[in-house]
Amino acid sequence: MSLKILQTLLLSNFLRRHSSSLTNGEVRLSQILKENFPRAESVKVLDISGGCGAMYEIHVISEEFKGKRIVQQHQMINQALKDEIKSMHGLRIFTSVPKLD
16 A cells, blocks of 8 residues: 555544544644644644544644655654654654645
8 A cells, every 4th residue: 555545544634533522632733834834735643542632633734744755754843843752652743845837
């Protein structure tokens, strides 16, 4: 399976599971990411710890990642969330550059 197909499936699954009401942690992390990635086409944050804020899944699609390897993109996310990460048990990060039409 190609990486793009896998990313699409993961994002689709993420969106299906994500309810319309966000936890405080999801809102806070989303705001931080939107501030740090102002050109982001999409920022999605999901508390996958059952609501306690111990583990999150993050999806960011942004032009800021253009020309960067995946590891560099993830480092950018980690840097933006460095203070919040200190209190987390885990973080799953999915990043990509917007597709050209």
